Amino acid sequence: MDQNALKFIEHRQAVLRDAYNAYKLQFRPSLSSGTTKKWAWDHWSDDDVDRIIAETLKDEVNQRGGRSVKDLPESFREGVGVWIRDFLDDTGSMFRIYRKSGFDVDKALPALRELLKFRIEHRKELLWSPIPHEDTFISSELVKNTTWRPSSNYSRRASTSAQSPRASPVPDYDIPLKSNSSHQNGLVLTKSSSVADSLLQLYPHSSRDPNRRPIIVVSVRLLDAAAAAAGSQDNGSTAAAVSPTPITQALAAFERLRCYLAESFSNDKGEIDPLQFILIIDLAGGRVSSAAWDMVKWLVRDATDQFHGMCSAVFVVNYSWEFGAIWSFIKHVLPASAKARVIFPALKELSDYLGTDALPPSLGGSSIYTLPYYQAPFNATIETRLTPPRHLDLSIEQATRAPPSTSAQPVRAHRVSLKHLHSTSHENPYYGYPATVEEGIDCYGRPVRVQRSKRRKRDLIRTLLWLLLLRFRERTALLLWYFKNLSRRMTSNKRGSLFVLVAIALLVALLLPAGRRRLLWHLTN
Helix, strand or coil: CCCHHHHHHHHHHHHHHHHHHHHHHHHHHHCCCEEEECCHHCCCHHHHHHHHHHHHHHHHHHHHHCCCCHHHCCCHHHHHHHHHHHHCCCHHHHHHCCCCCCHHHHHHHHHHHHHHHHHCCCCCHHCCCCCCCCCCCCCCHHCEEEEEECCCCCCCCCCCCCCCCCCEEECCCCCCCEEECCCCCCCCCCCCCCHHHCCEEEEEECCCCCCCCEEEEEEEHHHHHHHHHHHHHHHHHHHHHHHCCHHEEEEEEHHHHHHHHHHCCCCCCCCCCCCCCEEEEEECCCCHHHHHHHHHHHHHHHHHHHHCEEEEEEEEEEEHHHHHHHHHHHHHHCCCCCCCCCECHHHHHHHHHHHHHHCCCCHCCCCCCCCCCCCCCEEEEECCCCCCCCCHHHHHHHCCCCCCCCCCCCCCCCCCCEEEEECCCCCCCCCCCCCEEEEECCCCCEEEEEEEEEECCHHHHHHHHHHHHHCCHHHHHHHHHHHHHHHHHHHHCCHHHHHHHHHHHHHHHHHHHHHHHHHHHHHCC
């Protein structure tokens, strides 16, 4: 494995962690609510968010013969609003957008607006799940406070098309078993060999990874079969509802990992917040096809905009010469920083780096558990009116509501000390510029040290002049002594002009190394 690439990845993780710590100090949790105030809410209100939703859904309403967004079902409008506001409350997503815009709010707000429009327009793809969607209302509060697991009646859904891949596991779900009081989030699939038959597999973070990055595995050998199953809808088959396009599955998988990162932020064990995931591309049994090219173009062109900064590293395993053309194309498209994160390890090297507890058996690991796909808190289609059944509200939501927390309040992030460093201080990491060192405590009680500096040109010029003065300190004192005597002689002696010329010649000889050597030679000879 390329050790230089690994060092670069770890270095980028450290840089990202420092920027995230500075972001958390800037946007501290409030004392009243205990939640972090995001930068977007400083400029937007709930009416602004509703206006963005209405503008995005306007075209769909016109296509269905409606006049305004108010003609849509109220439960649908409320569900979209809750879903978008949950995204705006995601600390990791807001940090990545803010960082992509250079920590400039004026640039970040238009980018956030475009991203919200994309999420609303592609909500069906982002909320796709192998779990069959039924007309059952599941509130977002119920999803957050519930841990799901498959029931004993575990079955497979057979495909209706001969071109479809082997079916993915579709369990029947027991409605919730216990409240989400532990750090384990989401349901865990039971032990089954069918897990390896999924195009994209999502795994929790490895115990060896201090950055707690989850893992997504893409099996290239299933790309053609997934594309064929999705294309069978033209023949009147219903397999497309179960097996959508590979791009749709990738969108849903990336969105699920984003939710996993957001859920992992709310832990109370003092662990660091995960910011990125690891992408593993398994080329075993795959071939170069149009589906592979479409996936590559989506990863290079669209995924970097829609999920910017989420991918920490890309590990390509079982690489063969057949994929040399794709890699030669990617190398010329990717920037240097992204290209440095692509590594081609052997399976043994991959398991040594990530550990076997977060890898499937096909890659030399021992993990048989994958992350689930949650059912959407609202129906993504407009046609179906979605209303919460009364029995669900009374029996399930009340039974699974978490009891009031009796634990201690979270630690408030605060500043401990603020030190201003001189531009020439030996403690200053930005030598030549004045800097500040801010030390504080984050919301988990861990010490945080943030170093900032405004690299202005006038500070650099001032430092260079100061260093020049120190370099010629003795000569500067001699120059001042000469000018002092010049002023006296010019006022008392008529030969002051001649003395000025001699003094200037001596100063030039002293300041210039070649002139000084020539003057000493004339004086000694």
